[in-house]
Amino acid sequence: MLATAAVLASKIATAGSSCTFDVTPGEGLAPRWSEAVRSVEATTSAPASDCRVVSLSIDRSGATLTLTTLDGRHAVRHVAQPEELAPLVKALLVTLPDDIPPSPSETTAETAPAPVAEPRDVVDADEHPRKVDDESRPVTPIVGTMGLGLGVDGDSHHDDAEPYGQAMIAVQLEHWELGAFGRWDFEHGVGRTAAGRKMEAGAAGAGLAVARREHVGPTTLVIGATAAVYAAWQALGRLEIEQTAGSERAPRYRDSIVDPRFGLYAATVVPVSKRFRLRAQIDGVVAPAPREPSRADLQPLAAWNVGFALGAETVLLP
CATH class of the missing domain: 2.40.160.20 (Porin)
Incomplete structure (x- = not known):
């Protein structure tokens, strides 16, 4: 199948600043997903937002949401419908587990060179940890x-x-x-x-x-x-x-x-x-x-x- 992708990236200057979006829509992004993206921007642009990076990969089976908070917590969820996107992001910013380790690139900078990043635990849609690579693509369902x-x-x-x-x-x-x-x-x-x-x-x-x-x-x-x-x-x-x-x-x-x-x-x-x-x-x-x-x-x-x-x-x- 042909997949349609959209990547949403937020950039912050200081910890505590709001989550701002640099939106690069994929080829033929559906209107319902565009509306959902705008709703997420509204959810995460508040000054008190804990959002740092939000990425979204969309195909015909739904979307895979990856969210990283200011303190480095990281989670992955599957989104079946555009209407579920904004509520899910809002819920993750409130309830994201504290025991998920931050990625090495998001910890305090050190003078020594950072080690090569290894696959780490993330939380999938079923709440079961599994090992994945940061750059791995969502598996297309049968x-x-x-x-x-x-x-x-x-x-x-x-x-x-x-x-x-x-x-x-x-x-x-x-x-x-x-x-x-x-x-x-x-x-x-x-x-x-x-x-x-x-x-x-x-x-x-x-x-x-x-x-x-x-x-x-x-x-x-x-x-x-x-x-x-x-x-x-x-x-x-x-x-x-x-x-x-x-x-x-x-x-x-x-x-x-x-x-x-x-x-x-x-x-x-x-x-x-x-x-x-x-x-x-x-x-x-x-x-x-x-x-x-x-x-x-x-x-x-x-x-x-x-x-x-x-x-x-x-x-x-x-």
Whole structure:
């Protein structure tokens, strides 16, 4: 994923002066985060403020706040929403633990050269100390999603569009997505034989998908590839045969094959809320296996199809 970052740095001339900000916004800083930053400036600019340095790293999962007080106390917190930023900074300035050691650069200057800084204990969002480097970046979380969609497609043998349904579960990390999906091409009529029997076709299968995700404002563009195995079938409906002594019905006939398919797809994902998104997708699929039917009165199966689907996905993790 593309991350958007903002770094807020305060500079003080003497201990006891208020926390002032030199704000350098990152690329495309969202308006809600800009408002939250201004609110933090108001919170920490009071003369009695204990703030010395505030830094904020923002990505699509939220933000990582690092706060250092005048006496060198240091804490790290995760901020999920912009509205939580100002209250959290205010609370830290009141309740930051006293037993967290200051960083070496913030202690009283000595004549001897300062030793090389080592990783030290900080307090994370879960209140459990852990060892990190001062310059370490926040870990991008793995996001799990599940989605459903309905669409129509056309193939190489027919002029009309046929319906299909699809379900997918995926994990997303940075700009990549890996998922497993299932698809059902609903059984539909594809014509009649010379004898008047109705021909129908359908398929069901499952496979894997890998995709690249790019964020353009609030919208996410997804481009990926799929590989799947289907059970594809054609069927001949029953046919009533007139005879001199009465009539009988020719039984329904079904022809099935194992059908590997490979495809490409492109999708646009638009968030509706923190956990709910709408998705529009186009895809193309090719089937390289032999397509000849087992009977002369059946049509060859389509060698390719192109479809369009609309659906929704929800965030399962975190």
